[in-house]
Amino acid sequence: MFTLYDDEAAAVGRGIISRQRDFAAGRWSEERLAAHQLEAFRATLDHVREHSPFYRRHLADAPALLASLSAEDLAAFPFTTKDDLRAAQQDVLSRPLSKAWIFYETTGTTGAVTPCPRDNTDSLHNNAVLTSHYETILRPYGEDQFIGVSGPTEMHAFGDTFGEVCRNLGIAVAKMWPHSPMVGFDRALAAIREIPLTGLFCTPGMALTLAKKxxxxxxxxxRxxxxxxxxxxxxLASPALLAGIGELWGARAYNALYGSQEASLLGAAAADGHLYTMPVINHYEVIDPAGDAPVEPDADGxxxxxxxxxxxxxxxxPxxxxxxxxxxxxxxxxxxxxxxxxxxxxLGRTRDELSVGGHRMTGYDLENLLLAPFGGYLDYQVVLDSGDDGxxxxxxxxxxxGATAPRTDETALAAVRDRLGVAVGVxxxxxxxxxxxxxxxxxxxxxxxxxxxxxxxESAAALALAARRS
Known part of the structure; x- marks a missing residue:
């Protein structure tokens, strides 16, 4: 409703909705998208150079103008890293905090807390595009939906973002935090049944924990x-985990969103279950994690x-x-x-890769491989050891x-052992x-x-957090 009181914000909102609808309908050519991205990239460069103390320093040696979005031209502009954000704190911002509509921050469980405030421009762009994606998923469930939103903390964008997107779609929302002492899991489960809730926004871990409770x-x-x-x-949510959670709940499970407090929304699901980029509001590069060069596409592109x-x-x-x-x-x-x-x-964080039997694997690929042969479980964990033979x-x-054995496809499990070349126990x-x-x-x-x-x-932080929750 705030846009009724803010003509400029209302115009921004109408503009992004129009652009996103045209793009989603396939009315943008490759040339139009490329021109839009170059113009918007240049506008962001101008914006941060003028208004952000950090970027004024960080981009001091970069060219005055970005000629194109080619790898060669982009290479003249330095990367921004998590360490930069932790060190710079509010100097990264391109407007004073008082111009935000809300303040969020990172959790600080694995590093210094960094401020992640949002202004109306941020939220209008992200939520309009997210609404476009989720409309394709949620419309088929009808007009009588009521969705629960269970986020990690009160200072996270989770509840506000999904609440507003559901409101855009005319869907009722109940914000509930089962880890809160004022709610708890018993009350959350009762609310799911009493309202009743037809859907949930939450983490995979929360979906499993609610099911266990x-x-x-x-x-x-x-049932x-x-x-x-x-x-x-x-x-992380591999296809095998999504299938397991969906079976457990008797529901369709989506890997619904990819993003971060720092960078906002970077990808979202649509009706076919794929996780899509958002090229109207973000520019994407894929680089060598051990260096800074762009990677080349494989034979399948x-x-x-x-x-x-x-x-x-x-x-x-920005x-x-x-x-x-x-x-x-x-x-x-x-x-x-x-x-x-x-x-x-x-596929997971770069530091989440594991070597198993001499095979280097991402968390996503390892989880997907290991869970594919199993069903009927409430939760899982992977334990890695070295035998006497090394x-x-x-x-x-x-x-x-009931502590029964999970449903197991022994042929598929044998294929996992062959693929990894290690003993796999259950x-x-x-x-x-x-x-x-x-x-x-x-x-x-x-x-x-x-x-x-x-x-x-990080493992120590996880154990400490689990102890507090217990």
Whole structure:
């Protein structure tokens, strides 16, 4: 409603909605998109040079004008890193904090807290594009939806973003934080049943934790909870995990969003389940994570490397060539997909890669491989050991209803052993709270117990957080 009192914001909102609708409908040519991105990239450069103390210093030796978006021209502009943001703090901002409409910050579980405020320009661009994506998913569920939003903290954009997007779509929302002492999991489960809720926005860990609490209360999530759609974000989510969570809840599970507090929204799902880029509001590069050169596409045209993004809107904290620290696979747009944008697979943080049996694997690919043979579980964890012969051994720990063995495709499990070249065992037991900490730390810290190495700082942070939640 604030746009009724702000003519400038109303005009910005109408403009981004019009552009995004045209783009989503396939009415933008490659030439139009390229021209839009170059013009917007230049506008962001001008904006931060004039208004951000950090970027005034950071870009002092960069060219006055960006000639094109070619790799050669972009290379003249330095990357922005997480360490830059931690060191610069409010100097990164391109407007005073008083010009924000809301203040968020990072959680600080794995490094210094950094401010992530939003102004109206930021939220209008991100939420308009996100609404366009989610309309393709949620419209088919009808007019009587009521969706729960369960985010990580009160100082996170999670609740406001998804609440506003649902409001844009005419969908009612209940914001509930099960980890809050004023709510708790018992009340959250009761609210799901009493309202009743037809969908949930939450992390994969929260979806599993809610299901575990439901089973402990004598409920079958698929039978006794009314949820039809799970919009999952904030953690690694491979296709195999999504399938497992969807089966557990009797619902369709989407890897709904990719982004960060620092860089805002970078990708979102659409009706076909793919995670799409947002090229109207972001510029994307994929670079060698060990260096700074752009990667070359493979034989199928897929780019594999670290994602680098630049904001194409001039809000309170636009970022230039921001190294996300995340490994991605990016595929070009295809004519048979829901949206005419490149598709992302977010493979985990660069430091989440693991060596198993001499095979270097991303968290996404390892999770997808290991969970594919199994079903009927409530949660999982990976344990890595070295045997007396020095060979790697892998154990999958599952938590299941009634402590029964998970449903297992033995042929598929044998294929996993062959693929990795290691012994793969299966155990059943109670896993505790640590597996639900992925959104606050990392997939590896939450899901992997690697006894071959010393415990690192993120693993220690995950254990401390799990202890507080217990």
């Amino acid at each position: 439901a089973v402990a209360a004598g409920l079958d999530p698929a 006794d909870l009314p949820v039809e759609v799970l919009m999952l974000t904030g953690e 897929v780019l594999l490397g670290e994602l680098v993004v630049t904001s194409l809107y001039q809000g309170l904290k 970022l230039i060539r921001y190294r996300t620290g995340d490994l991605v696979r990016m595929r070009e747009a295809a004519p048979d997909r829901t949206l005419p944008a490149p598709v992302l697979e977010v 060979a790697d051994r892998l154990t999958l720990r599952f938590e299941t209803p 155990e059943v037991g109670t896993l505790g709270s640590i597996t639900g900490t992925g959104a606050m730390v990392s997939w590896k810290a939450a899901r992997v117990v690697d006894r071959r190495t010393e415990r690192d700082a």
